Amino acid sequence: MLDLTATELLQQQTAGALTAEAITRTFLERIAAVDQKVRAFLAVNDTSALDQARTIDAKRKAGHALGKLAGVPIAVKDILCTKGQRTTAGSKILGNFVPPYDAHVITKLREADAILIGKTNMDEFAMGSSTENSAYQITRNPWDLERIPGGSSGGSAAAVASNQAPLALGTDTGGSIRQPAAHCGIVGLKPSYGRVSRFGVIAYGSSLDQVGPITRSLGDAALLLEAIAGPDRRDSTCVHRPVPEYSATLDEPIKPLTIGIAREFWGEGLDAEVENAVRVAVKQYQRLGATIKEISLPHSPYAVAVYYLVATAEASSNLARYDGVHFGHRAEKFAGLIDMVKKSRGEGFGAEVKRRIMLGTYALSSGYIDAYYLKALKVRRLIRQDFDRAFAECDVIIGPTSPTAAFKIGEKTADPLAMYLSDIYTIGANLAGICGISIPCGFTSGGLPIGLQILAAPFAEEKLLRVARMFERETDWHRRRPVV
Amino acid sequence: MSLSADEVRKVADLARLDLTDAELALMAPQLSAIVDYINQLQQLNTDGVEPLAHALDLHDVFRDDEPGQSLPPDEALANAPARKGDFYRVPPVFGD
Numbered sequence: 001m002l003d004l005t006a007t008e009l010l011q012q013q014t015a016g017a018l019t020a021e022a023i024t025r026t027f028l029e030r031i032a033a034v035d036q037k038v039r040a041f042l043a044v045n046d047t048s049a050l051d052q053a054r055t056i057d058a059k060r061k062a063g064h065a066l067g068k069l070a071g072v073p074i075a076v077k078d079i080l081c082t083k084g085q086r087t088t089a090g091s092k093i094l095g096n097f098v099p100p101y102d103a104h105v106i107t108k109l110r111e112a113d114a115i116l117i118g119k120t121n122m123d124e125f126a127m128g129s130s131t132e133n134s135a136y137q138i139t140r141n142p143w144d145l146e147r148i149p150g151g152s153s154g155g156s157a158a159a160v161a162s163n164q165a166p167l168a169l170g171t172d173t174g175g176s177i178r179q180p181a182a183h184c185g186i187v188g189l190k191p192s193y194g195r196v197s198r199f200g201v202i203a204y205g206s207s208l209d210q211v212g213p214i215t216r217s218l219g220d221a222a223l224l225l226e227a228i229a230g231p232d233r234r235d236s237t238c239v240h241r242p243v244p245e246y247s248a249t250l251d252e253p254i255k256p257l258t259i260g261i262a263r264e265f266w267g268e269g270l271d272a273e274v275e276n277a278v279r280v281a282v283k284q285y286q287r288l289g290a291t292i293k294e295i296s297l298p299h300s301p302y303a304v305a306v307y308y309l310v311a312t313a314e315a316s317s318n319l320a321r322y323d324g325v326h327f328g329h330r331a332e333k334f335a336g337l338i339d340m341v342k343k344s345r346g347e348g349f350g351a352e353v354k355r356r357i358m359l360g361t362y363a364l365s366s367g368y369i370d371a372y373y374l375k376a377l378k379v380r381r382l383i384r385q386d387f388d389r390a391f392a393e394c395d396v397i398i399g400p401t402s403p404t405a406a407f408k409i410g411e412k413t414a415d416p417l418a419m420y421l422s423d424i425y426t427i428g429a430n431l432a433g434i435c436g437i438s439i440p441c442g443f444t445s446g447g448l449p450i451g452l453q454i455l456a457a458p459f460a461e462e463k464l465l466r467v468a469r470m471f472e473r474e475t476d477w478h479r480r481r482p483v484v
Numbered sequence: 485m486s487l488s489a490d491e492v493r494k495v496a497d498l499a500r501l502d503l504t505d506a507e508l509a510l511m512a513p514q515l516s517a518i519v520d521y522i523n524q525l526q527q528l529n530t531d532g533v534e535p536l537a538h539a540l541d542l543h544d545v546f547r548d549d550e551p552g553q554s555l556p557p558d559e560a561l562a563n564a565p566a567r568k569g570d571f572y573r574v575p576p577v578f579g580d
Contacts, residue, residue: 100559193539207538236545237538305522316499323500325574330565337575338500346502351510354501358492358515361499375525377535382528384536417517433539458539 001026002163003481006072006220007247009166013060013071020053020060020071024115027073031118031164034484037145039137040159042078042088044118049073052115059113067113068227074109075165077156078119079126080211081200082106089202090124090134090152093322093329093348103200104235105169105211105228112227117165120155124350125319126176126204128152129422132413133352140409141183142482143448147406150180156214157184162484167224168214173205174307175401175426177212178438182401182451185440185480187215189225189465190426192458193433194239196225197232203318205311206237208430217478218439218469222246225461244462253470254463259285260295260394265425271404277442277450278400281471285398288470293394297386300428302379304420307427309363309376315353316360322348355416384432391434391457396467400425401438401451425453435461439468440477449477486516 001023004012012018028046035041056071076082079089081099083106088094102110109116123133131139131154139154141147142162149158153170157180160168170177172190181188189212196211203209213224229243261282266275286292324330324344331343349357363372390397402422412419429436434455441452452471456464472478487495492512496503503511557570566573 097563100555100562194542233547236547237540237542239540239542299528302525302528305525308518309522309525320500324565325572327563328565334575337577339502340575341500342502345500346504349501351507354503354507355511355514357499357501358495358511359518362487362495362515362519365495365498371526372522374535375530377537378530378533379525379528381533381536382530384539416514417521420518431539 002030004166005217006069006166006215006223007217009072010070020056020115021050023071024049024053024073024117027117027165034162035164037140037484038142038158038162038164039139040120040155040162040164041075041118042121042136042155043086045116049115049117056113067111068223069109070113071115072167073115073117073165074167074169075118075120075156075159076106076116076169077122077153077171079122079171079202080106080169081202082116082119085119087119087202088136089126090122090136091348091350091353092135093345095329097327099200101200104197104232106200108228114167114227120153120159120168122155123152124353125202125315126152126171126173127315127352127356129175129179129419130412131155132409133350135350138409141406142484143185144406147408147448148183150183150406152176153214154180157181157186157188160184160214160216161186161482163481166216167220169211169228170214171201171209171211172430173208173311174430175423177214178426178436178451178453179402179423181214182438183406183449185449185477187213187218187221187437187439187478189213189221189437190429190435191225191229191461192435194237195229195435195459195461197235197238199232199234205314206318207314208311218465218472219247219250221437222250222465241459246462246465249462250465250469252466253288254395254466255289257285257290257467258394259290259292260390260397261292262295262297262300262390262397262399264297264300265399269403269421269424270400273444274400274402274404274450278452281441281452282398284471284474288474295390295394295397297390297428299379299382299386303383303428303431304424306376306379306383306431307423308359308420309372310380310431312356312360313363313373314360316357316364319353319357352416380431383428387428387432387434395456395463397455399453401453405444405448405450429455434458435464437464437468439472441471441475442477487512487519
């Protein structure tokens with residue numbers, strides 16, 4: 001049962017072969033058996049998940065209408081507020097924070113009758129690419145427990161890859177869904193900016209953050225996106241656009257299909273095995289009739305620099321709310337109000353969060369704002385224009401998700417800049433607001449998964465999923481599971 | 485370009501972050517390396533380019549002003565580190 005996709009779990013319940021309770025019990029047992037090794041979860045909802053499952057089974061028995069994800073367990077990143085349940089964003093500063101409301105996506109999951117099975121580990125405030133920045137625990141890559149699962153949604157990706165949950169939600173500010181999905185050999189979708197409500201998502205970079213699916217199949221990603229997307233009056237940047245039935249059109253190939261290959265995505269730093277796997281994938285698309293077109297995204301080499309100004313500037317402003325006054329940690333000893341704020345923040349935030357707040361504060365400070373923050377916003381427009389030009393001549397852009405496979409725990413912690421550069425292919429999509437996905441496309445000789453990134457224009461998720469599905473149905477990379 | 489310990493201390497003060505001496509010592513070279521990397525943006529000519537603050541062409545989004553339920557005080561204050569009645573309790577703002 002653990003290998004079944006959400007789509008299959010739904011079918012089996014409809015057919016009467018499985019109950020929500022049996023499914024939930026099986027996944028809870030799996031978590032109990034393997035999570036001491038993987039350490040994906042910060043909290044497991046043993047009791048409430050089973051209660052929810054029994055309610056759904058009773059509704060089904062009584063012939064009531066059921067939601068789109070009825071009886072399917074889902075793990076959610078601990079950055080999503082859950083009413084009455086501790087939500088930490090991986091930070092000590094929120095160590096005792098119990099939100100008084102649900103994030104919009106959590107409300108949508110409850111409406112869809114999904115089973116909330118637990119909350120997953122993450123880099124503190126989603127700042128990181130390895131999940132090593134969590135204040136609570138190190139999550140391990142299920143394919144090699146000595147390696148990182150990617151980040152910042154590393155807990156969600158590791159949970160899905162190790163069959164501890166069929167579905168998960170992550171958030172992606174600079175690649176935090178796609179990169180861990182690539183490192184764990186699964187599917188990770190970052191929706192276009194404005195596709196999914198950010199209400200109740202603990203903010204990092206508000207012009208970049210999006211919530212999205214982490215799954216083992218494209219069918220499941222389509223289904224989960226359908227369940228969470230759409231307007232919300234509490235997020236003014238969540239647009240009023242109908243949500244297509246992604247799962248209904250998923251199996252229709254895009255014909256004719258023009259694929260853009262950006263020459264900037266194949267440069268220095270790209271591991272040879274990763275490059276080879278992605279080139280083989282491009283050839284596969286060619287065999288399926290796609291036209292391959294070499295394109296250029298001339299400003300993409302500047303994306304990391306722009307990101308680490310824009311995201312940190314927004315973070316320094318967003319994280320100003322953690323002042324020990326309204327909620328979160330307050331220092332015990334201090335001399336006056338300002339000192340209380342400083343000490344609370346000094347004690348509550350971890351090293352990477354401090355570094356980014358410092359960088360953002362510096363970029364916004366008097367004398368530097370024009371040279372750094374405004375300059376970055378101008379280059380951001382040039383990056384967006386590169387994508388606009390590219391999507392005028394091709395349907396999607398294909399390349400590697402990450403320049404290397406998963407690195408070793410501890411390998412990059414001493415060098416923040418090296419860690420930042422591992423996001424080089426994913427960051428552009430957040431700056432430009434376009435959608436992107438990572439799907440499995442092979443393994444290194446050492447047995448580590450490799451991710452293929454596909455990017456599409458804003459709100460072209462339907463096309464993105466259909467193009468990705470063309471590859472998935474021809475290959476079986478997505479069926480491989482690690483032995484934990 | 486490198487940030488001096490004094491500059492780093494000033495930024496930490498602006499950010500209301502209490503950093504230990506060990507943190508300050510580590511932060512200066514790390515931030516300097518990142519700022520050096522970021523300085524490559526200065527090579528680009530951006531004359532006449534409008535800044536892009538976020539990807540959506542949205543301005544002034546309105547919704548109907550419908551009265552709704554507010555968070556009851558006890559729920560709003562449930563996470564407060566210190567409270568007094570229906571208020572957040574903090575050290576004196578003025579004086580001392």
